[in-house]
Amino acid sequence: MDNRPIGFFDSGIGGLTSIPYMMRHLPNERIIFFGDTARTPYGSKSQDTIRQFAMQIGEFMAKKNVKMMVIACNTISATCIDDLRRQFPEIPVIGVISPTARVVAKKCNALDHIGILATRATVRSGAYIEMIKGKNPILKHLYSKACPAFVPLIEEGIIDNDIMDLTIKYYLDDFMRENEINTLVLGCTHYPLIGENIRRLYPDVRIISSSKEVVTAVQLELDDRQMLAGPNDGENIFYASDLSENFVNMIQRILGRDQEELNIRFKNLDL
Numbered sequence: 001m002d003n004r005p006i007g008f009f010d011s012g013i014g015g016l017t018s019i020p021y022m023m024r025h026l027p028n029e030r031i032i033f034f035g036d037t038a039r040t041p042y043g044s045k046s047q048d049t050i051r052q053f054a055m056q057i058g059e060f061m062a063k064k065n066v067k068m069m070v071i072a073c074n075t076i077s078a079t080c081i082d083d084l085r086r087q088f089p090e091i092p093v094i095g096v097i098s099p100t101a102r103v104v105a106k107k108c109n110a111l112d113h114i115g116i117l118a119t120r121a122t123v124r125s126g127a128y129i130e131m132i133k134g135k136n137p138i139l140k141h142l143y144s145k146a147c148p149a150f151v152p153l154i155e156e157g158i159i160d161n162d163i164m165d166l167t168i169k170y171y172l173d174d175f176m177r178e179n180e181i182n183t184l185v186l187g188c189t190h191y192p193l194i195g196e197n198i199r200r201l202y203p204d205v206r207i208i209s210s211s212k213e214v215v216t217a218v219q220l221e222l223d224d225r226q227m228l229a230g231p232n233d234g235e236n237i238f239y240a241s242d243l244s245e246n247f248v249n250m251i252q253r254i255l256g257r258d259q260e261e262l263n264i265r266f267k268n269l270d271l
């Protein structure tokens with residue numbers, strides 16, 4: 001048993017979309033979340049910059065004595081999960097891509113046409129296609145699409161309106177039709193926040209979300225290492241490098257709680 005917190009992090013609010021699954025499936029676990037809201041989005045930045053930012057967050061989490069780091073960000077997972085593992089060898093580091101690829105490999109068959117939606121950096125890395133094919137070589141119809149405008153709009157809270165729907169259609173209409181997509185992988189942890197829009201616009205498509213699948217991997221890994229937490233009264237703390245009004249609104253929206261019930265703090269890592 002290990003009651004230390006788990007460190008979750010993302011470039012912004014996206015990683016928060018894993019937290020409701022965590023709270024439901026592993027209610028004893030305590031969470032330290034860090035969203036780099038001051039520097040988001042990462043997806044259009046260079047590998048070196050993403051790596052530098054990720055290492056700073058890793059240092060912060062290590063200082064908080066977390067028992068595990070969860071990279072609740074596909075972009076960081078695709079860019080530098082191995083660097084984080086090398087830098088913090090004593091802390092297990094879980095990324096989102098491998099658990100999601102495992103589910104795709106298990107649920108899909110050779111006839112499925114699978115579309116992977118992600119940031120530019122994730123698509124450029126080729127990590128999803130490589131991992132899915134590695135886990136299930138019969139899957140041949142794999143297509144990636146970078147959707148760089150999604151994250152800035154989501155971080156601005158522009159979700160329940162025509163601008164977001166038009167942006168989704170701008171990226172997806174031709175992509176879905178030309179590639180006959182029947183399965184979409186939300187390969188960015190921000191995208192579940194527009195999951196309802198995507199479902200409404202493409203109702204017949206199966207959706208697999210990286211935010212959800214990572215929680216199963218966390219559970220298995222903690223169980224395997226006998227590190228699951230027991231009942232405890234530790235607190236969940238949500239840090240952001242910019243405490244904008246929108247961050248606070250989005251965190252309330254995602255977790256469905258009032259601001260007073262949430263322990264939200266500012267932490268600048270840009271030293």
Ligand code: DGL
Pocket residue numbers: 010011012014015040041042043044072073074075076119122151187188189190
């Ligand atoms: N939430 C992130 C991901 O899963 C990153 C978005 C970004 O900063 O571009 O890739």
